[in-house]
Amino acid sequence: xxxxxxNSPSLSVQEGRISILNCDYTNSMFxxxxxxxxxxxxxxxxxxxxxxxxxxxxxxxxxxxLNKSAKxxxxxxxxxxxxxxxxxxxAASSGGSNYKLTFGKGxxxxxxx
Amino acid sequence: EPExxxxxxxxxxxxxxxxxxxxxxxxxxxYFYWYRQILGQKVEFLxxxxxxxxxxxxxxxxxxxxxxxxxxxxxxxxxxxxxxxDSAMYFCASREGQVPIWTGAFFGxxxxxxVV
Numbered sequence: 417x418x419x420x421x422x423n424s425p426s427l428s429v430q431e432g433r434i435s436i437l438n439c440d441y442t443n444s445m446f447x448x449x450x451x452x453x454x455x456x457x458x459x460x461x462x463x464x465x466x467x468x469x470x471x472x473x474x475x476x477x478x479x480x481x482l483n484k485s486a487k488x489x490x491x492x493x494x495x496x497x498x499x500x501x502x503x504x505x506x507a508a509s510s511g512g513s514n515y516k517l518t519f520g521k522g523x524x525x526x527x528x529x
Numbered sequence: 530e531p532e533x534x535x536x537x538x539x540x541x542x543x544x545x546x547x548x549x550x551x552x553x554x555x556x557x558x559x560y561f562y563w564y565r566q567i568l569g570q571k572v573e574f575l576x577x578x579x580x581x582x583x584x585x586x587x588x589x590x591x592x593x594x595x596x597x598x599x600x601x602x603x604x605x606x607x608x609x610x611x612x613x614x615d616s617a618m619y620f621c622a623s624r625e626g627q628v629p630i631w632t633g634a635f636f637g638x639x640x641x642x643x644v645v
Contacts, residue, residue, distance in 0.1 A: 420571075450633050459533070459620055460572070462633025505572060514585045515560065515624060517634065519572035 419443045420508050422520035430528055435493040437523050439506030442487065446508040450517065451480060451491050454503045463504075464491070496527045531555045535621050535637035542611050542644055550606045550640045552621030559626035561604045562634065563596065565589075565617040572620065578604065579626075611644045618642075 421440045429435045439449075447468040452460035466473040466480045466489065473480050479492045493500055506520040534553045542548045554561050563575040576586040578596055595607045604623075608615055618641050624634040 418571075448631055450631070452633070452636075457538075457638065459535075459622075459636030459638045461636070465631040465633060467631060507572075514577045514579070515634070516562065516574045516577055516585060517564075517572075518574065519564075521571040 419446075420506055420518050420520040422506050422523050424523050425521070426524040426526070428526045428528060429496050431498055432495045435491075435496045435500065435525055435527065437491040437493075437504050437506075437525065439489045439491075439520055440487055441489075441508055443508070443510065443518070444487075445510040446518075448509045449480070449482060449489050450507045450509070451478075452505040452507060452519075453500075454505060454522070460505055493525075496525075498527050498529050501525055501527050531635075533621055533623055533635050533637035535619075535640050537640060538638065539641045540643070542642070544613055544644055545610050548608050548611055548642065550608075550619050550621075550642065552604045552606075552637055553602055554604055554621065554623030555625075555635055556602070557625060558623035558635070560584075560624045560634075561596075561598070562622040563606045564620045564622060564636075566620070566639075567614075567617040575606070575619075608642075611642075613644050616642055616644045 450465040451463040453463045454460045482489045503522040505522045507517040536551045561578040566572045576590045577584045593609045618639045620639045621637040622634040
């Protein structure tokens with residue numbers, strides 16, 4: 417059951433360049449998508465989200481794009497910084513009162529100085 | 530900043546033993562969750578808890594699992610008879626009741642459970 421897929425287990429970019437992390441989903445009932453960041457020995461930390469009725473949400477260096485017809489979303493980090501090095505999880509929710517999240521496997525981002 | 534705390538950070542237990550994982554959610558939060566991540570796999574939903582009862586559980590959350598909020602501050606996950614395949618990182622999470630989904634949930638740092 418892979419309703420949320422992150423096909424790239426890792427990504428390496430140079431400091432100052434753009435990082436693009438991708439996520440695909442299969443469940444059309446998902447209406448919110450979230451990105452979490454996780455450092456080693458810490459829990460996931462909420463980063464940014466987007467509603468299915470939007471196609472873009474921006475927060476500082478982080479922008480999430482949603483292509484609903486392709487069931488694809490991406491997280492752009494510009495410019496990338498070494499402190500951004502972490503595992504990034506894509507997650508989705510179909511709303512309802514429980515707000516449970518369905519996660520992807522994560523992508524390890526390494527930003528090289 | 531308020532945070533979700535989990536204890537212990539690492540628990541080693543023998544197969545067949547009972548284990549209790551503890552969590553202290555953020556104090557004004559109303560929804561509580563347990564997720565787990567088996568090494569190399571995705572984070573999986575186990576159970577959600579609201580108003581002192583389970584509101585949803587996954588197929589992973591069988592009769593060996595139970596949750597409890599014994600004293601209004603702690604939130605525990607009990608595994609009655611651990612199996613080798615229960616070895617995973619277990620995350621507790623909480624969220625406020627009235628904020629929308631797009632604000633996300635707060636996660637604890639996790640408890641690594643190793644069943645030997």
